[in-house]
Amino acid sequence: MTTAEQEALIIRRKTPWWSLLARDKFALAAALWLTLMFACFLLGPELFGKAATTLNLRARNLPPGSTEHGWLMFLGGDALGRSMLARLVVASRNTLTIALTAVFFAMIAGGFLGMIAGYVGRGIGHVIMRFADVLQSFPSLLLAVVVLYVLEPSVTNLIIVLAITRLPIYLRVTRAEVLEIRERVFVDAANALGGSRYHILRRHITPVVAPTLLTILTVDFSIIMLAESSLSFLGIGIQPPEITWGLMVAQGRNYLSQAWWLAFFPGLAIMLATLSGNILSNWLRVVSDPEQRWRLEKPRTGDE
Amino acid sequence: MGQFLGRRALHSGIALIGLILAVFFLVRLTGDPTDLYLPIDASLETRKEFAEKHGFDRPATEQFVVFLKDVSEGDLGYSLRKQRPAMELVLEAYPTTLALAGVAMSLSIILAVLVGAIGAYRPGGVFDRISSIASLAGASAPDFWVAITGILLFAVTFRWLPTSGTGDWPYWVLPIVVLMLRPFGLMVQVVRASMLGALASAYVKTARAKGVRETSVIFVHALRNACLSIVTVAGDLAVGLINGAVIVETVFGWPGVGKLMIDAVIQRDFPTVQATIMVTATAIFLMNIVIDLLYVALDPRIRHQ
Numbered sequence: 002m003t004t005a006e007q008e009a010l011i012i013r014r015k016t017p018w019w020s021l022l023a024r025d026k027f028a029l030a031a032a033l034w035l036t037l038m039f040a041c042f043l044l045g046p047e048l049f050g051k052a053a054t055t056l057n058l059r060a061r062n063l064p065p066g067s068t069e070h071g072w073l074m075f076l077g078g079d080a081l082g083r084s085m086l087a088r089l090v091v092a093s094r095n096t097l098t099i100a101l102t103a104v105f106f107a108m109i110a111g112g113f114l115g116m117i118a119g120y121v122g123r124g125i126g127h128v129i130m131r132f133a134d135v136l137q138s139f140p141s142l143l144l145a146v147v148v149l150y151v152l153e154p155s156v157t158n159l160i161i162v163l164a165i166t167r168l169p170i171y172l173r174v175t176r177a178e179v180l181e182i183r184e185r186v187f188v189d190a191a192n193a194l195g196g197s198r199y200h201i202l203r204r205h206i207t208p209v210v211a212p213t214l215l216t217i218l219t220v221d222f223s224i225i226m227l228a229e230s231s232l233s234f235l236g237i238g239i240q241p242p243e244i245t246w247g248l249m250v251a252q253g254r255n256y257l258s259q260a261w262w263l264a265f266f267p268g269l270a271i272m273l274a275t276l277s278g279n280i281l282s283n284w285l286r287v288v289s290d291p292e293q294r295w296r297l298e299k300p301r302t303g304d305e
Numbered sequence: 306m307g308q309f310l311g312r313r314a315l316h317s318g319i320a321l322i323g324l325i326l327a328v329f330f331l332v333r334l335t336g337d338p339t340d341l342y343l344p345i346d347a348s349l350e351t352r353k354e355f356a357e358k359h360g361f362d363r364p365a366t367e368q369f370v371v372f373l374k375d376v377s378e379g380d381l382g383y384s385l386r387k388q389r390p391a392m393e394l395v396l397e398a399y400p401t402t403l404a405l406a407g408v409a410m411s412l413s414i415i416l417a418v419l420v421g422a423i424g425a426y427r428p429g430g431v432f433d434r435i436s437s438i439a440s441l442a443g444a445s446a447p448d449f450w451v452a453i454t455g456i457l458l459f460a461v462t463f464r465w466l467p468t469s470g471t472g473d474w475p476y477w478v479l480p481i482v483v484l485m486l487r488p489f490g491l492m493v494q495v496v497r498a499s500m501l502g503a504l505a506s507a508y509v510k511t512a513r514a515k516g517v518r519e520t521s522v523i524f525v526h527a528l529r530n531a532c533l534s535i536v537t538v539a540g541d542l543a544v545g546l547i548n549g550a551v552i553v554e555t556v557f558g559w560p561g562v563g564k565l566m567i568d569a570v571i572q573r574d575f576p577t578v579q580a581t582i583m584v585t586a587t588a589i590f591l592m593n594i595v596i597d598l599l600y601v602a603l604d605p606r607i608r609h610q
Contacts, residue, residue, distance in 0.1 A: 268450030275445035
């Protein structure tokens with residue numbers, strides 16, 4: 002173990018992650034926002050499901066900022082007089098389900114294929130890499146458009162398509178890491194002790210690759226969320242009556258000049274979610290990098 | 306070097322063929338164009354005639370063989386929608402997209418290098434923090450949302466810019482800004498990170514010790530070595546720019562490749578879909594090879610083996 006790693010270990014024991022998070026204002030705000038979104042994802046439809054579908058014709062295209070029709074109408078009402086706030090909260094479930102599941106499957110499938118390409122024979126490795134070439138060398142949105150026209154645009158199919166288009170990133174990173182790791186001494190040792198390929202991949206290589214993949218996952222969450230909302234915006238993703246934030250922007254676009262808030266708030270929700278994801282992933286990268294971690298740990302000085 | 310390029314071209318060729326195969330058969334699963342292009346009460350004979358004319362009555366594999374033969378003769382088929390050669394449509398749409406993407410990409414590279422380099426010069430400083438958050442926000446913003454918010458604000462409310470269409474420079478402002486957001490945002494991060502590394506290196510210390518001016522330390526010594534990662538990311542982003550072009554062209558009504566492709570898929574205009582994909586994919590493969598050559602030009606230590 003190098004001295005840097007030793008120092009990092011000592012530091013890690015000294016300052017727990019939550020204390021580091023509390024010190025970084027942006028990262029803390031991002032984490033809180035994501036927590037709030039997750040709460041909406043878990044409980045939203047149960048708590049607000051009814052309010053999101055209740056029509057109130059007197060609150061049709063109600064501008065935001067007034068509580069005349071109750072606090073649920075604080076962000077305004079849509080063209081049918083449904084509460085904007087309630088609809089946003091309810092739509093968070095579809096939006097987050099798609100983004101989280103797609104990113105998870107992309108990581109698992111990409112990681113798995115990457116390990117095979119990096120560790121097992123050259124022939125199958127070549128086939129996998131050419132497959133990644135095909136996927137990566139073509140604009141993902143167009144690929145998704147074609148595939149979603151074949152399959153019905155449902156939540157499941159959207160997840161499959163998004164996972165496939167994001168898979169090459171995990172595949173390439175995993176392969177590159179595996180190629181390097183398999184030359185290390187501990188893999189040689191495991192080999193010499195008679196460990197099977199499966200055992201070495203699972204017990205010795207996976208733990209080293211996993212943190213890198215998790216870091217990519219946090220960035221990818223934002224990318225997938227943007228991709229889903231673009232598809233829904235183009236009318237090729239989620240179909241009504243299901244809603245996601247992207248679809249809400251598309252629906253609000255028709256009322257742009259009369260009721261700007263119908264397209265503005267869902268878009269803002271997407272933006273805040275992706276921004277939080279990006280900020281948090283940047284923070285994670287600094288925390289997990291021993292060479293940069295000190296930046297967060299050094300005590301506050303006056304000039305900051 | 307020649308061997309490397311040959312292998313690279315071979316790989317690209319395999320990927321290209323895979324892509325065309327996938328698209329050819331996928332697109333045929335999306336539905337029957339006869340239903341879409343003929344009136345509902347079209348007689349059976351008219352339908353048969355239409356299917357025969359475009360070869361849809363034959364098995365897909367047979368259609369593919371015919372397609373390959375036509376392609377080898379430079380014929381990419383007739384657009385079902387416009388009754389014109391599909392290739393003509395694609396070539397007509399390309400200049401618009403290339404101009405849009407070219408301007409957006411060059412502007413974002415220049416701006417990102419400036420902002421990223423200045424940010425990396427004093428990490429943690431005021432400029433660095435503001436530019437970091439702003440660039441992150443740019444990379445996180447949904448482009449379609451920024452596009453319609455921009456239309457609402459600058460075209461509908463203030464009436465400074467036109468809402469959509471093509472023409473003089475005011476028509477270009479919103480589409481280019483929207484298209485720039487993501488590449489600019491992501492590139493600032495990359496430039497900043499690689500400049501941080503470069504500015505901490507020994508050769509920068511040497512240059513400073515020699516008394517080289519700070520501006521040339523940053524923009525000549527450090528930037529040259531940060532170029533490699535910038536080029537890599539710029540290549541990836543250029544492919545992603547086509548995604549953005551689809552959105553921008555749809556929202557602003559530009560007659561580019563993105564809009565052509567979306568319309569063609571939605572209206573099941575198979576020949577146009579195939580032609581667009583083939584031309585786009587070939588362009589991307591060529592660009593990747595140019596990027597590989599650029600590596601060698603930028604860093605003499607890299608020798609492709």
